[in-house]
Amino acid sequence: MSTTANTGAAALIVAAGRGTRLGAELPKQYVPLNGACALRRSIDLYLGVEGISQLCVVIHADDADLYADAVGSLCDPRLMSPVLGGATRAAPVRAGVEAFEGNAPEKILIHDAARPFMPREVIEVVITALDRSAGACAALPVVDALWDAEDGLAAEPVARDRLWRAQTPQGFRFAPILAAHRAHSGTGADDVAVAREAGMAVRFVTGSEAGYKITTGDDLARALRDTAH
Numbered sequence: 264m265s266t267t268a269n270t271g272a273a274a275l276i277v278a279a280g281r282g283t284r285l286g287a288e289l290p291k292q293y294v295p296l297n298g299a300c301a302l303r304r305s306i307d308l309y310l311g312v313e314g315i316s317q318l319c320v321v322i323h324a325d326d327a328d329l330y331a332d333a334v335g336s337l338c339d340p341r342l343m344s345p346v347l348g349g350a351t352r353a354a355p356v357r358a359g360v361e362a363f364e365g366n367a368p369e370k371i372l373i374h375d376a377a378r379p380f381m382p383r384e385v386i387e388v389v390i391t392a393l394d395r396s397a398g399a400c401a402a403l404p405v406v407d408a409l410w411d412a413e414d415g416l417a418a419e420p421v422a423r424d425r426l427w428r429a430q431t432p433q434g435f436r437f438a439p440i441l442a443a444h445r446a447h448s449g450t451g452a453d454d455v456a457v458a459r460e461a462g463m464a465v466r467f468v469t470g471s472e473a474g475y476k477i478t479t480g481d482d483l484a485r486a487l488r489d490t491a492h
Contacts, residue, residue: 271316272390273368273437274309278302278330278376279323279348279355291477292376293329297490301477303333304379304490309372310339312386316368319343320376321359353451357444364441369393371440372432373454380489381430381474388468389434397463398435400455401470402427429453430470439463 278292285291292302299307302320309315322330322345330345346362348355356373363371370393372386385401392399405428409421433454440454443461451457455465477486 271368272314272370272372272393272434273317273319273363274312274315274432275356275359275363275371275373276302276305276309276318276320276376277348277355277359277373278305278326279321280377281323285477285479285483287483289329290323290326291483293326293333294477294483296379296486299490300333301379301486302330302376303335303337305374305376306334306337306342308379308381308383309374309386310341312383312390314387314390315341315372317341317343317363317366319359319362320345321348321355322346323348353444353447353449353457356454356457357447360437360441360444363437368437370434371437372434374431374433375476377477378431378474379477380486381432382471385468385471385474386432389432392466392468393434393436396466397439398433398455398458398465400433400465400467401430401474402467403430403470403472404428427467428470429455429467430474430476433465435463435465 281290287294293300309318318341324347346358389399405423405426409423410417411419411421443457447457458465
């Protein structure tokens, strides 16, 4: 496939999951949040970030109508047609990354649609970090005490001084992460795992508690409070 040079950063928003833990009638990325669902809020967030030259969303094959409703009358030339996801966690991301190959960016940010409130400043720091590292991930250091437990009983403490909670965006230089996904078995927990399996260096940058993931009913209640103004 022929490619065209593109000096900007691409944004890939992954919205192919079903979100069954939330217990809602709709996949969590489409649940209304006081006027706009999480997916639409994530799209608007990235279209407002300086340097984002392209944006693509990976959706589930059953969600075409939900996606169309979410984007509504949005008309931005950077928003590409959605890509259909695959069976495993990594398959939708690979399909989304490959969608940019014809106009390959220097950098790509991969973001979970269920994290619609990540501050723009964090996204910009991830983009900048890719000037000196092949990968960069928004993350928070673990501050709570950690314990290994057996049958619900505390067994042994776990050292926390080197532990981080990964968030999104997870950003990468485009060419190596594309190659990493094509070589990946599909079992990685996230894109940092895919990158590390391929030997890529990934730098953690400080994320934000505001960038929480909507997973449970409590998270949804928090998101509704956060958008009630």
